[in-house]
Amino acid sequence: MPFIRVSYLEQQYESHQLKRISQTIMEALIAHFNVPVDDCFQVFHAHKREEFVYSRNYLNVERSDGLLFIQITCKSGRTTEQKTSLYKTLATKLSTTLPMRKEDVFVVLVDTEFEDWSFGNGVAQMLQRTTEEV
Template identity: 40%
Template sequence: MPLTRIALRAGKPAEYRKALTDSIQRALVGTFNVPKDDVFMLLSEHEAGNLIYDRQYLNIERSDDFVAIQLTVSNTRTLEQKKALYQRIADELAQSPGLRREDVFISLVEVDKENWSFGNGIAQYAV
């Protein structure tokens, strides 16, 4: 059920982008119990002037490899699950594609379960 938006600097090869999505999906499956085939991800690549972020906010040194990840999820997870997700995403991305943890920015947007339609004009999770 997550909808994942990933913003990154333009010019990374297809293998890098695939490693990003695969790593994030593994983290979602492992910490949020998302089904393996529940994959809805949007990647947007930005030229340097269109990806704007503070390189030192909260004393975290960010580089040109900065990646912003926004996850829209149902509001059913605990604080512990959220912390585990953040850590797992950073760990997975550090392994492959080799992204520095300092360059991983994550934002969760939580919505009620009835705010999803996966197709056919039906609110599949509405009760």
């Protein structure tokens, strides 16, 4: 049930590259977070230069205008190992398949609980699933 937001500087990536970014993120989530194949909800945002602000060298990581902000909102409970392996996989695979720089893969996870999700119809489907399983 992850919800993915990818932000980037406009005109940095073409549509076929965005498709590959989407696929790579999904493959990594399936592999490291055991996300179902059909659980895909992603939005991509291209930003004007004045809307896209970042430190070029925070924590000694040299970033370029090819920077991707990847925000993954998902259910809490993943281990540190799962999270760090996800980060590594995303940086490695995106750098080889696009290609792009590993330094430009910025990932942030936002943990939520089942009651924080409605997939439509005004219903908290994940809450219903957990009570049905009990």
